[in-house]
Amino acid sequence: MSYKNYPMVSRVVFGRGCFNQLSELLEVKRISDKAPFIFIVDDVFKGNAWITGRIPLAYSDEMVYVSTDEEPKTSQVDELVEKIILTHKDRPSGIIGIGGGSVLDIAKAVSIMLTNKGEAKDYQGWDLVKNPAIYHVGIPTISGTGAEVSRTTVLTGPDKKLGINSDFTPFDQVILDPELIKDVPKQQWFYTGMDCFIHCVESLNGTYLNTFSKSYGEKAYELCKEVFLSDTVDKKLSDEMLMMASWHGGMSIAYSQVGVVHALSYGLSYVLGTKHGIGNCIVFDQLDDFYKEDLKIFREMKTKHGIELPKNICKDLIDEEINTMIDVSLGLEPLWENALGPNWKRKVSRTDLHQLYRRM
Amino acid sequence: MSYKNYPMVSRVVFGRGCFNQLSELLEVKRISDKAPFIFIVDDVFKGNAWITGRIPLAYSDEMVYVSTDEEPKTSQVDELVEKIILTHKDRPSGIIGIGGGSVLDIAKAVSIMLTNKGEAKDYQGWDLVKNPAIYHVGIPTISGTGAEVSRTTVLTGPDKKLGINSDFTPFDQVILDPELIKDVPKQQWFYTGMDCFIHCVESLNGTYLNTFSKSYGEKAYELCKEVFLSDTVDKKLSDEMLMMASWHGGMSIAYSQVGVVHALSYGLSYVLGTKHGIGNCIVFDQLDDFYKEDLKIFREMKTKHGIELPKNICKDLIDEEINTMIDVSLGLEPLWENALGPNWKRKVSRTDLHQLYRRM
Numbered sequence: 001m002s003y004k005n006y007p008m009v010s011r012v013v014f015g016r017g018c019f020n021q022l023s024e025l026l027e028v029k030r031i032s033d034k035a036p037f038i039f040i041v042d043d044v045f046k047g048n049a050w051i052t053g054r055i056p057l058a059y060s061d062e063m064v065y066v067s068t069d070e071e072p073k074t075s076q077v078d079e080l081v082e083k084i085i086l087t088h089k090d091r092p093s094g095i096i097g098i099g100g101g102s103v104l105d106i107a108k109a110v111s112i113m114l115t116n117k118g119e120a121k122d123y124q125g126w127d128l129v130k131n132p133a134i135y136h137v138g139i140p141t142i143s144g145t146g147a148e149v150s151r152t153t154v155l156t157g158p159d160k161k162l163g164i165n166s167d168f169t170p171f172d173q174v175i176l177d178p179e180l181i182k183d184v185p186k187q188q189w190f191y192t193g194m195d196c197f198i199h200c201v202e203s204l205n206g207t208y209l210n211t212f213s214k215s216y217g218e219k220a221y222e223l224c225k226e227v228f229l230s231d232t233v234d235k236k237l238s239d240e241m242l243m244m245a246s247w248h249g250g251m252s253i254a255y256s257q258v259g260v261v262h263a264l265s266y267g268l269s270y271v272l273g274t275k276h277g278i279g280n281c282i283v284f285d286q287l288d289d290f291y292k293e294d295l296k297i298f299r300e301m302k303t304k305h306g307i308e309l310p311k312n313i314c315k316d317l318i319d320e321e322i323n324t325m326i327d328v329s330l331g332l333e334p335l336w337e338n339a340l341g342p343n344w345k346r347k348v349s350r351t352d353l354h355q356l357y358r359r360m
Numbered sequence: 361m362s363y364k365n366y367p368m369v370s371r372v373v374f375g376r377g378c379f380n381q382l383s384e385l386l387e388v389k390r391i392s393d394k395a396p397f398i399f400i401v402d403d404v405f406k407g408n409a410w411i412t413g414r415i416p417l418a419y420s421d422e423m424v425y426v427s428t429d430e431e432p433k434t435s436q437v438d439e440l441v442e443k444i445i446l447t448h449k450d451r452p453s454g455i456i457g458i459g460g461g462s463v464l465d466i467a468k469a470v471s472i473m474l475t476n477k478g479e480a481k482d483y484q485g486w487d488l489v490k491n492p493a494i495y496h497v498g499i500p501t502i503s504g505t506g507a508e509v510s511r512t513t514v515l516t517g518p519d520k521k522l523g524i525n526s527d528f529t530p531f532d533q534v535i536l537d538p539e540l541i542k543d544v545p546k547q548q549w550f551y552t553g554m555d556c557f558i559h560c561v562e563s564l565n566g567t568y569l570n571t572f573s574k575s576y577g578e579k580a581y582e583l584c585k586e587v588f589l590s591d592t593v594d595k596k597l598s599d600e601m602l603m604m605a606s607w608h609g610g611m612s613i614a615y616s617q618v619g620v621v622h623a624l625s626y627g628l629s630y631v632l633g634t635k636h637g638i639g640n641c642i643v644f645d646q647l648d649d650f651y652k653e654d655l656k657i658f659r660e661m662k663t664k665h666g667i668e669l670p671k672n673i674c675k676d677l678i679d680e681e682i683n684t685m686i687d688v689s690l691g692l693e694p695l696w697e698n699a700l701g702p703n704w705k706r707k708v709s710r711t712d713l714h715q716l717y718r719r720m
Contacts, residue, residue: 007370025365219575
């Protein structure tokens with residue numbers, strides 16, 4: 001048996017206002033005047049001087065806004081990479097992602113594709129990346145996905161939604177500034193926070209789990225419970241705790257996997273473009289057969305924050321569409337194996353999944 | 361305000377038996393036939409083929425046994441470095457420490473001193489190291505110190521006991537194999553485990569604490585409580601949990617500091633050579649004025665495992681010796697500031713410390 005040699009984020013700075021250290025952190029990483037830093041920024045921050053005014057642009061550095069209305073696509077990564085190559089003679093000094101999971105994943109993927117031939121879709125899977133990525137920095141502005149610490153970058157390609165899982169994926173530098181997440185709208189705060197809670201549920205209930213991942217998952221699970229259920233934690237502290245929950249939740253995946261929620265949710269977003277956070281919640285809410293006890297807690301959180309999940313989003317789909325969802329979902333074998341064990345194929349049928357999707 | 365940019369261990373593999381992957385992990389790191397791997401091994405493993413038989417020696421690789429009867433010294437590091445330089449024409453491909461906190465600290469210090477001029481004592485302090493260390497690997501065979509994950513390497517020098525705290529100190533690779541700690545003798549298991557518990561107590565009660573460090577410290581604290589107080593955790597699981605407690609406890613120091621226990625314990629070991637783990641316990645047991653609630657739990661653990669601490673180890677010392685202890689202790693300003701706040705000097709007097717030491 002061989003155990004995964006997990007690549008950790010090289011450096012992390014945590015603290016309220018530490019975003020102000022960005023300039024100082026990048027300074028020593030600039031290769032030359034002609035090798036720019038490319039800042040990939042969630043376009044929700046367009047015109048938000050409090051964020052963008054602190055992005056240190058010099059020489060030929062560039063700020064690229066990306067929309068996160070849709071889940072990130074391999075084609076979007078390819079376009080960004082092409083644009084960077086065409087605009088700048090020299091390879092960039094670094095890629096800096098400022099945003100939520102989607103933006104962080106795009107930044108990771110771009111930094112990989114700048115040093116690896118072909119298209120992003122060629123690298124969807126496990127350990128297909130050949131060359132180290134260029135220096136890349138992650139700055140989360142919403143908490144929950146764990147993208148800031150993970151070794152994957154989830155992308156929707158022409159024929160699958162699957163991550164670029166590789167040793168070169170994790171960020172070289174992460175900046176955890178809890179102040180940056182203070183203005184996240186409530187619904188998004190909830191759905192993205194639930195991504196973390198659901199990670200933990202899936203990881204802690206999975207067959208892949210070991211004591212390493214369990215210790216991270218348990219801490220993240222606890223922090224989520226406090227953030228979403230406690231009446232005594234103030235907003236500032238709650239933001240800090242959710243930021244750490246996301247971090248530990250992401251680390252807990254090192255020796256585990258997500259499970260049934262993510263498997264089904266990937267199908268949903270592949271066909272309907274459902275965003276990851278809300279998609280997870282819609283799926284989770286139907287999975288009493290798999291995660292009964294944790295669902296109680298989830299529903300308590302939902303009620304406490306007055307969250308109403310969309311209903312009947314699959315009701316009017318044609319069977320072919322449902323079948324595509326099932327194909328995408330069942331293609332994620334490690335997720336099913338983690339959730340249900342090596343004999344998972346005997347434990348879940350296409351008919352079961354069909355019924356589950358129809359109920360969503 | 362500027363926050364520390366914490367350098368993390370680059371890679372970690374965790375799993376029962378993962379020590380067997382050492383050869384495979386090193387293979388890709390060999391610079392040339394003439395650039396050896398130097399294995400620094402606790403001499404308690406002399407003749408223990410179960411450990412040493414799995415150390416992959418090739419070309420001019422070398423295994424160096426070190427005694428850990430005494431706390432590691434700067435002079436010991438300098439001697440090892442000199443020997444390596446005299447024996448091998450090429451700079452080593454890597455340094456691998458296999459042992460407890462002392463051995464791991466020696467390995468870290470040797471890897472730093474192979475690329476930095478002068479003597480190890482010149483680098484005792486914060487951020488004095490100029491050049492990156494050579495590739496270094498940590499393989500703990502006892503759990504609690506957190507040396508496997510920390511950015512320090514605690515050494516006793518000619519005039520102080522103080523760490524080489526630097527961004528280049530953390531290991532490039534850590535191998536966490538819980539099987540390696542299965543035969544640790546009970547007393548040592550307890551004292552070293554208490555190093556972790558005490559780290560957490562000092563960090564969680566300190567003024568430096570932030571939400572990042574708190575989340576790690578709380579998890580490590582909880583794991584320690586389970587390991588040392590639960591009746592339902594079996595030995596295998598307990599070893600795994602203690603290994604993770606040590607890891608998280610070490611990480612909790614990222615944005616915190618140890619406190620009064622370590623400050624006094626350094627004085628003790630500087631004058632009497634008291635080993636770190638037992639020294640901490642002897643000191644902690646006298647600190648009702650500082651850590652009352654946690655001391656109750658510590659005493660419960662002590663009773664449960666039938667641990668009798670040495671008594672009156674300072675009773676017959678001359679005042680000059682006690683004064684040296686106090687000097688060493690008070691020299692550790694960040695520890696005191698963390699424990700008692702910026703006005704710590706008003707809160708603790710030499711007379712107090714004199715009395716405390718006399719009681720030990």
